[in-house]
Amino acid sequence: MGTSFVESTVSELFYLKNCKIINGQKEELAEIIVAGGEIFAIDKEFNSIAMPGLKEIDLEGDYLLPGFIDNHVHLTGGGGESGFASRTPPIRLSQITTGGVTTVVGCLGTDGTTRNMADLLAKARGLEEEGISTYIYTGSYQFPVRTLTGAIDKDIIYIDKVIGLGEIAIADHRSAHPNLDEFLRAVSLARTGGMLSGKSGVVNIHLGSGESGFDFIEEAISKSEIPRSQFLPTHVNRNENILEKGLEFAQNGGRIDFTTSNGGVEPKAGLKSNDLLLAAREQEVDFDLISFSSDGQGSLPDFNKNGELVGLKVGKVTSLYDKFKKVLQAGDFGLGEIIPLITSNPAKALGLKNKGEIVPGFDADLVVVDKDNYSIDKVFAKGKLMVDGGNPLRIGTFEKLKEEGGNSE
Numbered sequence: 001m002g003t004s005f006v007e008s009t010v011s012e013l014f015y016l017k018n019c020k021i022i023n024g025q026k027e028e029l030a031e032i033i034v035a036g037g038e039i040f041a042i043d044k045e046f047n048s049i050a051m052p053g054l055k056e057i058d059l060e061g062d063y064l065l066p067g068f069i070d071n072h073v074h075l076t077g078g079g080g081e082s083g084f085a086s087r088t089p090p091i092r093l094s095q096i097t098t099g100g101v102t103t104v105v106g107c108l109g110t111d112g113t114t115r116n117m118a119d120l121l122a123k124a125r126g127l128e129e130e131g132i133s134t135y136i137y138t139g140s141y142q143f144p145v146r147t148l149t150g151a152i153d154k155d156i157i158y159i160d161k162v163i164g165l166g167e168i169a170i171a172d173h174r175s176a177h178p179n180l181d182e183f184l185r186a187v188s189l190a191r192t193g194g195m196l197s198g199k200s201g202v203v204n205i206h207l208g209s210g211e212s213g214f215d216f217i218e219e220a221i222s223k224s225e226i227p228r229s230q231f232l233p234t235h236v237n238r239n240e241n242i243l244e245k246g247l248e249f250a251q252n253g254g255r256i257d258f259t260t261s262n263g264g265v266e267p268k269a270g271l272k273s274n275d276l277l278l279a280a281r282e283q284e285v286d287f288d289l290i291s292f293s294s295d296g297q298g299s300l301p302d303f304n305k306n307g308e309l310v311g312l313k314v315g316k317v318t319s320l321y322d323k324f325k326k327v328l329q330a331g332d333f334g335l336g337e338i339i340p341l342i343t344s345n346p347a348k349a350l351g352l353k354n355k356g357e358i359v360p361g362f363d364a365d366l367v368v369v370d371k372d373n374y375s376i377d378k379v380f381a382k383g384k385l386m387v388d389g390g391n392p393l394r395i396g397t398f399e400k401l402k403e404e405g406g407n408s409e
Helices: 093-097 117-130 152-158 180-197 213-222 240-251 273-282 319-330 335-342 344-350
Strands: 013-023 026-035 038-043 054-058 063-066 068-073 101-106 133-138 162-170 202-207 231-234 256-259 290-293 299-303 309-314 366-369 376-381 384-388
Touching (some): 063 335, 068 231, 068 335, 068 344, 093 117, 117 133, 133 152, 152 180, 162 180, 202 213, 213 231, 240 273, 319 335
Parallel strands (some): 101 133, 162 202, 202 231, 256 290
Antiparallel strands (some): 063 366, 299 309, 376 384
């Protein structure tokens, strides 16, 4: 049985030996000291260390990666497209940490009525108390945007966890179909709110299966002074047409985000993660502009051509690394080339200054990955060991694990 957050508030000290870290395209052996929830020091070899309570762990050459950042998670659940019984449940701590994710950004989706910003903020604060880093977007599919303080910019300025706006749905039959003026007004408030509070103010955009999505974003850019970097469109792997326009958007300097959860996106369109990156490479897209996100705990509805719901699944945060690992195993990309897609790239897009890299002074969000098969062994979040041997050591306040292998699914 794992440890609850009540039992895990004491700061820990770790000496991680024989770590294989990624430095650009190179792999280097290093030793790392974790103290006070941060990466305290990095060296090739520490000659002598005397720190009371220091726990030494020999990683035997396994990879030590930055904790993964998932920029699109439905923390309170999502869905409801087929009535109240189809609302997906809130996420649990171990569903996040066992996938190597140490930072999540929560959002609302289709339902901004029975689910609301107050509940999302409370859930984010709860998960933070349980050990991981959390942020949220203000708003949902609805227009006018429903906020906590009554205004988009106020939410971003006054509420610490609110870092941007989203997810705004366009080119989707479930969208509120804002006109260009409404859309630009909302984006402008997010931008100024971010500037005044030192946050990104990024606008997370849900792209539906309609072909007008990127056209709408491009029109907004052409008819305003808002920079392309303000937008973070996701579900860019929805279909081949959207992918093509998304790659063009990135060629012009915009960020794009691929969704890793199954159901209604990758499998239906036949767009595998490795193929997405091969297409990006062929189009000479800067990989610094690409990220993966899971759409975890969101509903993944399958609609027919008449807009009728014919199937429903639930997104998983664990899909983030599962799809990433499949790309590695395909052999077309090296670890150093693509690890930024789930670490430093989203950190930069979201304005998270102490996340996404293994650097002294950064948060000690770390993932130990087996050097041979890339499986997740250990996960540290803010310096605390959350997962060991692939199993959660720390669980949510009310979470109960099944007996079989500690799996909470």
